[in-house]
Amino acid sequence: MRIVITLILLTFFSSCQISINKDHVAEGTKLLSQGDYLNADLEFDDAIFADNNNLNAIRGSYICALNMGNYDKALRRVNKYIELKPDSSVGYSDRGGIYLIKKDYEKALMDFNSVIIRGTNYPTMAYYNKAEALAGLHRFKEAIKSYNTVIAFNNKDAEAYFKKGIAFSKIDKKDSACLSFKIAYDLKYIEAEKEFNLNCN
DSSP: OHHHHHHHHHHHHHHHHHHHHHHHHHHHHHHHHTTOHHHHHHHHHHHHHHOTTOHHHHHHHHHHHHHTTOHHHHHHHHHHHHHHOTTOHHHHHHHHHHHHHTTOHHHHHHHHHHHHHHOOSOHHHHHHHHHHHHHHTTOHHHHHHHHHHHHHHOTTOHHHHHHHHHHHHHTTOHHHHHHHHHHHHHTTOHHHHHHHHHHOO
């Protein structure tokens, strides 16, 4: 009889924990959408305390940490996410973004290459971020190729044209830079007008 009661109690507490955990994630997600990163992170931390492998809570937590400038915590959490889902491109994309912000371009480039290898529903983002990492490493010719891939997916991406123009200007390809700035400006990318007027008139 004691064993049966214990099992019933364990089942009750387990299901209660799952319910509470879902509540923490839901509340954290709501607070995150409102820009209340501190309290959202506390909710995600509670959810992770209840279940160390809760992917939604882990991802929510590192997004909060990133927005609060706590890059060490963000990296710890995103590394845990990748450990739990190594075949998913999501964690690599997120970690690459953190490395871009930290200007650790080599690591960012490795992560965005991992995203591309694994496949993603957002290829333009992956190639754009790869181009940004390459530009950060002063590998401008390679960056231009990645910006071109972005444009091949979406020929209305004004920012990709603009950044391609910047990359061309870094390797003294003035005509190509000016053409890229002109296209970006025609697509209403305001910063392109300044660069065009500064370098192309």
